[in-house]
Amino acid sequence: MIKMHNINKTFRVARRNAGMREAIKSLFQKQYDVIHALNDISFTIDEGEMVGYIGPNGAGKSSTIKIMSGILTPDSGECIINGLIPWKNRIEYVREIGVVFGQRSQLWWDLPVADSFRLLKDIYQISEKKYRENVETLSSLLNIETIIKTPARQLSLGQRMRCEIAASLIHSPKILFLDEPTIGLDAVSKIAVRNFIQDINRQYHTTVILTTHDMQDIEALTKRILLIGKGRILLDGELETLKKEYSQNKRITIDYQRGSFMPCQGLAIETHHPGRIIVSVNTDVLSVSSAISHLSVHAEVTDIAIQGATAEEIIISLYEEHHI
Amino acid sequence: MKLYLNFLSMHLRCALEYKASFLLTILGQFLISFASFLGVYYMFARFNNVEGFSYSEVLLCFSVVLMSYSVAECFAYGFKTFTATISNGEFDRIMIRPCSELFLVFASKVEFSCLGRLLQAIVILIYAISNSPIIWTKDKILIFIFMIAGGIALFMGLYIIYASFCFFTIEGLEFMNIFTDGGREFGKYPMAIYGKSVLGFFTFIIPLACIQYYPLLYLLDRPVTPLAPYTPIYTFLFLIPCYVFWKIGVTNYKSTGS
Numbered sequence: 001m002i003k004m005h006n007i008n009k010t011f012r013v014a015r016r017n018a019g020m021r022e023a024i025k026s027l028f029q030k031q032y033d034v035i036h037a038l039n040d041i042s043f044t045i046d047e048g049e050m051v052g053y054i055g056p057n058g059a060g061k062s063s064t065i066k067i068m069s070g071i072l073t074p075d076s077g078e079c080i081i082n083g084l085i086p087w088k089n090r091i092e093y094v095r096e097i098g099v100v101f102g103q104r105s106q107l108w109w110d111l112p113v114a115d116s117f118r119l120l121k122d123i124y125q126i127s128e129k130k131y132r133e134n135v136e137t138l139s140s141l142l143n144i145e146t147i148i149k150t151p152a153r154q155l156s157l158g159q160r161m162r163c164e165i166a167a168s169l170i171h172s173p174k175i176l177f178l179d180e181p182t183i184g185l186d187a188v189s190k191i192a193v194r195n196f197i198q199d200i201n202r203q204y205h206t207t208v209i210l211t212t213h214d215m216q217d218i219e220a221l222t223k224r225i226l227l228i229g230k231g232r233i234l235l236d237g238e239l240e241t242l243k244k245e246y247s248q249n250k251r252i253t254i255d256y257q258r259g260s261f262m263p264c265q266g267l268a269i270e271t272h273h274p275g276r277i278i279v280s281v282n283t284d285v286l287s288v289s290s291a292i293s294h295l296s297v298h299a300e301v302t303d304i305a306i307q308g309a310t311a312e313e314i315i316i317s318l319y320e321e322h323h324i
Numbered sequence: 325m326k327l328y329l330n331f332l333s334m335h336l337r338c339a340l341e342y343k344a345s346f347l348l349t350i351l352g353q354f355l356i357s358f359a360s361f362l363g364v365y366y367m368f369a370r371f372n373n374v375e376g377f378s379y380s381e382v383l384l385c386f387s388v389v390l391m392s393y394s395v396a397e398c399f400a401y402g403f404k405t406f407t408a409t410i411s412n413g414e415f416d417r418i419m420i421r422p423c424s425e426l427f428l429v430f431a432s433k434v435e436f437s438c439l440g441r442l443l444q445a446i447v448i449l450i451y452a453i454s455n456s457p458i459i460w461t462k463d464k465i466l467i468f469i470f471m472i473a474g475g476i477a478l479f480m481g482l483y484i485i486y487a488s489f490c491f492f493t494i495e496g497l498e499f500m501n502i503f504t505d506g507g508r509e510f511g512k513y514p515m516a517i518y519g520k521s522v523l524g525f526f527t528f529i530i531p532l533a534c535i536q537y538y539p540l541l542y543l544l545d546r547p548v549t550p551l552a553p554y555t556p557i558y559t560f561l562f563l564i565p566c567y568v569f570w571k572i573g574v575t576n577y578k579s580t581g582s
Contacts, residue, residue, distance in 0.1 A: 070419060097420065118330075
């Protein structure tokens, strides 16, 4: 479905020091730095997959998405999506994709959202019947039936984002690129958006590529993650395997009434207030059950919570491990 | 074409969301170009002709250029403000639509307030025609229409070039205004009054003289080469290099970080 092979992209960035003098100097002689935005990026994604594309700011996520959506032409490398080369057969290719840029709107600010949808219908040449069907299903799934009659400027961010996503799917694309779709949303809207993306993927078998900094998105939506840093793919794997690999550390939170705790091997105290203690257990050395029994020997425990590593922690340790 | 009409109706509805502002900017545009008309008026209050062109003849030339400029600016506004389209990432959005990107940029903005100038141009035109001794035959009317159409094509072409430069650099594009806004101001008078080299430049490099000086001579029954009445057609050819330049620019597009 999606095949990227050895994609490279460099940018020339003009550099100059601050100040008027330097500004004048740069008029005559410009200094450029070459930045390798993407280095030998290769991966394949199958139809119907949901992939999380993660990495810190400036790692090359957006550049990859832009190449995959036909906006940028790479310096070298092969990219075949849907049997087409995005930047060569641009017009034919983009009919099959939908893109949501979380930070930019595609709706007409002053007009009701439904008007923007109408225009998209003409741009994508969707038949009247198909258009009706799509708008109906999308607006009921996203719960925007009444909202779409309001001008976009009067919508809340969450409402607008739901409309944005609907607008990107109105031509029933095979691939959906989501660039930070939940940025700035409240908890309820986030969950609504996530559920919807899942529904779409299940019902229509839409391939979804998601970039985000919100690890809950990743946890809720994707099985597979691609980690990019400094323009290279650093890791390509299942989130579950990663979780197992990185969660030999379990965190146990214990509420207690009285008593004391003895340190022991494989058990480190993270915080300790009177009445509550948080310890982390290295499960390679000490099993969780023996840790609990050890801890409850000298104390009267009222509550215990055990937690594996969250996606967030995994990502942080991944970033640390790869020095990005 | 249907799609463009659709865009147009969207733009009109947007503009009508703010009615007072809409009307005031039209009025403002009308007044601004009125100042430039006053320039011509006072000039002729002192001299009764410029290089052999009388007041009404210059006004005819003025109205043709002003009219084609304002129509071009109104509809090619997307090219005029293309720097912003690039820097706010709007162009990324255009690239993911299954349409020609040139068309979408063209359709992306319409500035109705420029119609205030058009109104001005029409008023001047009516005044000029009623005061000029030209006897309007069928082919003269046809040529006159071509002068305006050619002028629209010319100014649009200039805006496309202006926009294409944005793909390479965003700084220092002001010099293009010499040809667009400048063209409108120079174009008030028949190009010949600026001398041979200017006339040559505005004939072969930027064919502004082809929509005013040469066909105007024909309209006024002055002695001309047989090619003169057909020169407005030449300006349409000017669109070809503009288009090529645009295409080169698009492949050079670098996008901005988000």
